[in-house]
Amino acid sequence: MAKRAMTPEAKALKAKAIMDKAAEMFLELEYEQIKMSDIAKQMGMSNGILFVYFKxxxxxxxxxxxxxxxxxxxxxxxxxxxxxxxxxxxxxxxxxxxxxxxxxxxxxxxxxxxxxxxxxxxxxxxxxxxxxxxxxxxxxxxxxxxxxxxxxxxxxxxxxxxxxxxxxxxxxxxxxxxxxxxxxxxxxxxxxxxxxxxxxxxxxxxxxxxxxxxxxxxxxxxxxxxxxx
Missing domain, CATH: 1.10.357.10 (Tetracycline Repressor, domain 2)
Structure with missing residues (x-):
């Protein structure tokens, strides 16, 4: 599992990567088909860490x-x-x-x-x-x-x-x-x-x-x- 980024720069990069992945999935799937747990899995992070970045x-x-x-x-x-x-x-x-x-x-x-x-x-x-x-x-x-x-x-x-x-x-x-x-x-x-x-x-x-x-x-x-x- 990926560790939580601690510096502001690292956090910004991680948030960008999460948004990139969400955008990629959204172009292939309908909104209702996408779960936060799926995004977390794709990112190699826990659900808890994902929700730190996006509530x-x-x-x-x-x-x-x-x-x-x-x-x-x-x-x-x-x-x-x-x-x-x-x-x-x-x-x-x-x-x-x-x-x-x-x-x-x-x-x-x-x-x-x-x-x-x-x-x-x-x-x-x-x-x-x-x-x-x-x-x-x-x-x-x-x-x-x-x-x-x-x-x-x-x-x-x-x-x-x-x-x-x-x-x-x-x-x-x-x-x-x-x-x-x-x-x-x-x-x-x-x-x-x-x-x-x-x-x-x-x-x-x-x-x-x-x-x-x-x-x-x-x-x-x-x-x-x-x-x-």
Whole structure:
């Protein structure tokens, strides 16, 4: 059995290794199929030591999600710096490029995000959630500041749209996710039309939302700023 890491650096490395293993298992199994005892066994440690690092299964996977969100914010920052946001169309293109990249290249984030409000935030302990969310909020504000440098959109616009995007992603993911036995029946009977295309659903829904947001909020605001009745 592995011994409990004692130095802060060693503890951080061990926590990272645990999250890496949890993420690896989550890509292959459903959340309900993963037990903390299975993760401990994979890590070569006792259940007791695992719970020293993460009090609950929800806390562990919420931490994995937050880590993925940090990576997402870093990537979003990189994209904004490459293409400054000088108009709502620039912002629209940024969001769609980043969203499609997430869908195509980061199934871990998409799967975790779809469970955030219903599972992780509902059951994770308050201390873990508060600490993680405070850090993410600070990082988010830094990204928002860069996006809003040329005042094409306001910080309120950015935050509201990103929150809507998360809801859209979750809704489309849940709609497209069917039990394995149902998927088999669909395939066997040639009923492909009954299976949702997650990527296309997300793309169309987000585009529709952005168009609606622009027409309902950005255009009227622009008109008021110009002093038109």
């Amino acid at each position: 609950t299964k929800e806390a562990l996977f919420f931490s994995v999600l937050c880590r993925e969100y940090v990576k997402r914010l870093d990537r979003l920052t990189e994209m904004v710096l490459q293409t400054p946001i000088r108009s709502f169309e620039d912002f629209r293109m940024l969001l769609m490029d980043e969203l499609m990249e997430l869908v195509d290249e980061n199934p871990l984030y998409v799967k975790l995000e779809s469970m955030r409000t219903a599972v992780f935030e509902k059951n994770v302990d308050a201390e873990t959630m508060l600490n993680q969310k405070l850090d993410l909020y600070k990082r988010m504000l830094d990204v928002v500041t860069i996006i809003c440098e040329f005042e094409a959109v306001t910080p309120e616009d950015v935050i509201e749209i990103l929150q809507a995007e998360a809801s859209i992603m979750t809704g489309c993911k849940l709609t497209a996710t069917l039990p394995e036995d149902v998927v088999e029946i669909i395939k066997k009977n040639g009923m492909d039309g009954f299976q949702r295309d997650f990527r296309e659903d997300v793309r169309k829904t987000m585009l529709s939302y952005l168009d609606g947001y622009y027409n309902n909020f950005m255009v009227p605001r622009s008109t008021e700023e110009k002093g038109y009745d």
